[in-house]
Amino acid sequence: xxxxxxxxxxxxxxxxxxxxxxxxxxxxxxxxxxxxxxxxxxxxxxxxxxxxxxxxxxxxxxxxxxxxxxxxxxxxxxxxxxxxxxxxxxxxxxxxxxxxxxxxxxxxxxxxxxxxxxxxxxxxxxxxxxxxxxxxxxxxxxxxxxxxxxxxxxxxxxxxxxxxxxxxxxxxxxxxxxxxxxxxxxxxxxxxxxxxxxxxxxxxxxxxxxxxxxxxxxxxxxxxxxxxxxxxxxxxxxxxxxxxxxxxxxxxxxxxxxxxxxxxxxxxxxxxxxxxxxxxxxxxxxxxxxxxxxxxxxxxxxxxxxxxxxxxxxxxxxxxxxxxxxxxxxxxxxxxxxxxxxxxxxxxxxxxxxxxxxxxxxxxxxxxxxxxxxxxxxxxxxxxxxxxxxxxxxxxxxxxxxxxxxxxxxxxxxxxxxxxxxxxxxxxxxxxxxxxxxxxxxxxxxxxxxxxxxxxxxxxxxxxxxxxxxxxxxxxxxxxxxxxxxxxxxxxxxxxxxxxxxxxxxxxxxxxxxxxxxxxxxxxxxxxxxxxxxxxxxxxxxxxxxxxxxxxxxxxxxxxxxxxxxxxxxxxxxxxxxxxxxxxxxxxxxxxxxxxxxxxxxxxxxxxxxxxxxxxxxxxxxxxxxxxxxxxxxxxxxxxxxxxxxxxxxxxxxxxx
Amino acid sequence: xxxxxxxxxxxxxxxxxxxxxxxxxxxxxxxxxxxxxxxxxxxxxxxxxxxxxxxxxxxxxxxxxxxxxxxxxxxxxxxxxxxxxxxxxxxxxxxxxxxxxxxxxxxxxxxxxxxxxxxxxxxxxxxxxxxxxxxxxxxxxxxxxxxx
Numbered sequence: 001x002x003x004x005x006x007x008x009x010x011x012x013x014x015x016x017x018x019x020x021x022x023x024x025x026x027x028x029x030x031x032x033x034x035x036x037x038x039x040x041x042x043x044x045x046x047x048x049x050x051x052x053x054x055x056x057x058x059x060x061x062x063x064x065x066x067x068x069x070x071x072x073x074x075x076x077x078x079x080x081x082x083x084x085x086x087x088x089x090x091x092x093x094x095x096x097x098x099x100x101x102x103x104x105x106x107x108x109x110x111x112x113x114x115x116x117x118x119x120x121x122x123x124x125x126x127x128x129x130x131x132x133x134x135x136x137x138x139x140x141x142x143x144x145x146x147x148x149x150x151x152x153x154x155x156x157x158x159x160x161x162x163x164x165x166x167x168x169x170x171x172x173x174x175x176x177x178x179x180x181x182x183x184x185x186x187x188x189x190x191x192x193x194x195x196x197x198x199x200x201x202x203x204x205x206x207x208x209x210x211x212x213x214x215x216x217x218x219x220x221x222x223x224x225x226x227x228x229x230x231x232x233x234x235x236x237x238x239x240x241x242x243x244x245x246x247x248x249x250x251x252x253x254x255x256x257x258x259x260x261x262x263x264x265x266x267x268x269x270x271x272x273x274x275x276x277x278x279x280x281x282x283x284x285x286x287x288x289x290x291x292x293x294x295x296x297x298x299x300x301x302x303x304x305x306x307x308x309x310x311x312x313x314x315x316x317x318x319x320x321x322x323x324x325x326x327x328x329x330x331x332x333x334x335x336x337x338x339x340x341x342x343x344x345x346x347x348x349x350x351x352x353x354x355x356x357x358x359x360x361x362x363x364x365x366x367x368x369x370x371x372x373x374x375x376x377x378x379x380x381x382x383x384x385x386x387x388x389x390x391x392x393x394x395x396x397x398x399x400x401x402x403x404x405x406x407x408x409x410x411x412x413x414x415x416x417x418x419x420x421x422x423x424x425x426x427x428x429x430x431x432x433x434x435x436x437x438x439x440x441x442x443x444x445x446x447x448x449x450x451x452x453x454x455x456x457x458x459x460x461x462x463x464x465x466x467x468x469x470x471x472x473x474x475x476x477x478x479x480x481x482x483x484x485x486x487x488x489x490x491x492x493x494x495x496x497x498x499x500x501x502x503x504x505x506x507x508x509x510x511x512x513x514x515x516x517x518x519x520x521x522x523x524x525x526x527x528x529x530x531x532x533x534x535x536x537x538x539x540x541x542x543x544x545x546x547x548x549x550x551x552x553x554x555x556x557x558x559x560x561x562x563x564x565x566x567x568x569x570x571x572x573x574x575x576x577x578x579x580x581x582x583x584x585x586x587x588x589x590x591x592x593x594x595x596x597x598x599x600x601x602x603x604x605x606x607x608x609x610x611x612x613x614x615x616x617x618x619x620x621x622x623x624x625x626x627x628x629x630x631x632x633x634x635x636x637x638x639x640x641x642x643x644x645x646x647x648x649x650x651x652x653x654x655x656x657x
Numbered sequence: 658x659x660x661x662x663x664x665x666x667x668x669x670x671x672x673x674x675x676x677x678x679x680x681x682x683x684x685x686x687x688x689x690x691x692x693x694x695x696x697x698x699x700x701x702x703x704x705x706x707x708x709x710x711x712x713x714x715x716x717x718x719x720x721x722x723x724x725x726x727x728x729x730x731x732x733x734x735x736x737x738x739x740x741x742x743x744x745x746x747x748x749x750x751x752x753x754x755x756x757x758x759x760x761x762x763x764x765x766x767x768x769x770x771x772x773x774x775x776x777x778x779x780x781x782x783x784x785x786x787x788x789x790x791x792x793x794x795x796x797x798x799x800x801x802x803x804x805x
Contacts, residue, residue, distance in 0.1 A: 381745045
């Protein structure tokens with residue numbers, strides 16, 4: 001019964017979205033109808049929330065008459081994974097996607113009071129149209145509530161790799177990020193229809209971009225961390241199509257964040273900002289297609305279905321195609337906006353955008369090239385990490401090397417000499433630390449040391465941003481204090497995000513270049529050395545889990561004879577699906593981690609029984625996950641500033657009226 | 658940093674290690690083989706290199722590469738051997754051939770085009786149409802304390 005309710009509210013949400021499109025379109029001229037359109041958006045969201053709750057209910061109660069539950073759940077699965085399993089499947093994840101889409105649509109109604117009426121109504125109409133497309137797809141091609149005529153006794157269970165607490169948070173964050181860009185897309189289409197792009201429009205685009213980008217950053221980071229500890233070989237980024245699918249909108253979103261600032265503050269580059277706004281969500285939809293269609297093989301592939309993939313491709317083609325045609329038609333009429341000198345903040349941000357676009361193009365082509373090449377001459381090729389390391393990395397290095405100059409330049413016409421004067425200390429310190437790393441860290445690696453120098457350069461550059469803004473060392477103390485306390489949150493946010501990028505670069509360089517790996521077949525009592533640590537296998541026991549059986553090793557990690565921690569890696573067997581997984585043990589110490597996995601059972605040379613134990617010493621690896629979180633936090637801090645200022649603007653407007 | 662030096666220095670003797678049963682006796686050759694593994698795709702897996710994969714085929718491919726390295730073949734010779742046997746699909750880094758030119762050139766082409774467009778934009782001296790007084794007032798209100 002509850003499943004039918006969920007199916008009903010899903011169709012209701014579709015109906016509400018159709019009504020939303022109609023009312024909001026008519027509402028461009030009639031405010032009453034526009035208000036009703038916003039109501040319809042909220043209703044669609046609430047209806048989907050009921051569907052979602054019904055779906056979770058079906059999973060929790062193991063209602064195997066629902067096809068989706070039967071295919072993805074199991075009575076023995078722990079409660080958390082039964083709940084999270086609701087969005088671990090194709091159908092469920094589409095419900096989550098649609099919920100985010102309608103939720104953002106409703107949010108435009110709630111938070112968009114400052115938007116001009118016509119722009120708001122058009123945005124609601126476009127957002128509604130997107131909802132209609134994806135909801136229609138969900139209802140007709142991917143219904144999560146479809147019943148089975150023959151009810152199985154037991155479900156087929158969820159892929160054990162997905163049975164992890166990360167499943168509870170990673171997809172929702174990722175989807176909120178992906179789909180958050182739909183608002184920006186809708187705003188851009190609405191502005192193109194209305195024919196007006198100005199500083200104010202850019203100002204409305206920014207908070208939505210910031211929010212979506214920050215959430216996407218968290219989602220990707222969680223995904224990387226999940227892969228790091230779940231796949232069991234210590235890697236955190238594989239340049240896999242599914243990862244690339246989430247990374248492309250992230251790169252474009254980052255470009256959009258910056259170009260929107262130029263359009264807002266200087267009225268320049270309106271066409272380019274619009275283009276990015278359309279491209280970012282296009283990449284989000286491309287991601288949804290790539291992940292689900294199975295056109296590319298991926299280590300993370302889930303819920304693959306080529307027929308449905310084709311439908312998603314159709315939605316992508318129709319939505320983006322229409323938007324870009326509109327863009328091509330309207331963009332030439334846009335005023336190019338303010339002029340700027342070659343050395344200026346605008347130029348620096350344009351260079352940032354060129355670099356990020358080139359990076360995104362690299363990822364796009366690298367991801368799709370196997371398909372292109374196959375269509376060209378039938379040859380199948382693989383494009384993997386070695387390619388991206390040789391192309392993406394150098395492109396980004398160019399951008400990172402010039403990044404600290406951007407904030408030091410003033411708008412319109414910057415002072416190159418002044419910027420150099422403000423940054424030479426940072427440059428010198430970074431260079432020195434790079435040399436120090438080259439001299440001290442063994443084995444000596446020039447390229448990785450240069451990478452560290454780059455990381456420090458970014459870090460000191462981010463600090464210099466604040467130093468410059470408060471005129472530290474150059475103005476009297478009282479003045480510095482006044483500037484410091486008056487510094488807008490946006491400035492803190494930008495510095496924090498840049499510092500986060502620096503922290504990530506440092507971690508990524510150090511971990512990649514200087515990780516240490518050992519692998520030994522060990523019997524109980526044996527020990528092995530790993531980067532100054534000693535791992536001793538104390539015992540291996542059998543664990544009877546809720547839906548798995550496991551061998552669990554107990555290893556003591558010592559350093560100079562003192563116990564640092566005890567690791568308990570497991571090798572699990574899930575009878576429901578017949579799969580084996582590894583659960584790693586991680587000992588975090590400072591910025592480093594000791595990472596241990598327990599492998600298969602093997603005979604020792606002396607006839608005894610041993611296990612293949614792999615240990616990794618991952619130096620500075622924590623920075624790889626900390627950095628992006630700092631970036632997301634920076635986005636959040638900036639966002640809090642924006643809301644504040646928008647509210648102030650409204651109050652002032654109310655007083656004036 | 659000094660501590661780190663001691664730690665890492667002490668560990669060099671272990672260097673690269675995967676499955677101890679597969680390891681080559683010569684550490685230099687083993688290191689070269691490991692570097693090559695990261696460029697070779699496990700053909701039956703979902704986009705994994707043979708360095709990461711635990712599949713049987715990955716094991717066999719590792720053995721092939723190790724044998725080649727032990728026999729004194731150069732990295733390039735090993736790559737050629739693999740391509741001849743399994744096609745370009747086996748390498749995670751497509752070779753720089755005419756058919757793959759677009760792939761390798763694109764990142765730098767985009768940078769170049771972007772740079773050219775920026776140069777053109779910088780030479781342009783047009784000024785935007787002035788705003789009407791109402792628009793100015795609205796903009797001023799909206800961007801209040803927005804310039805920092």
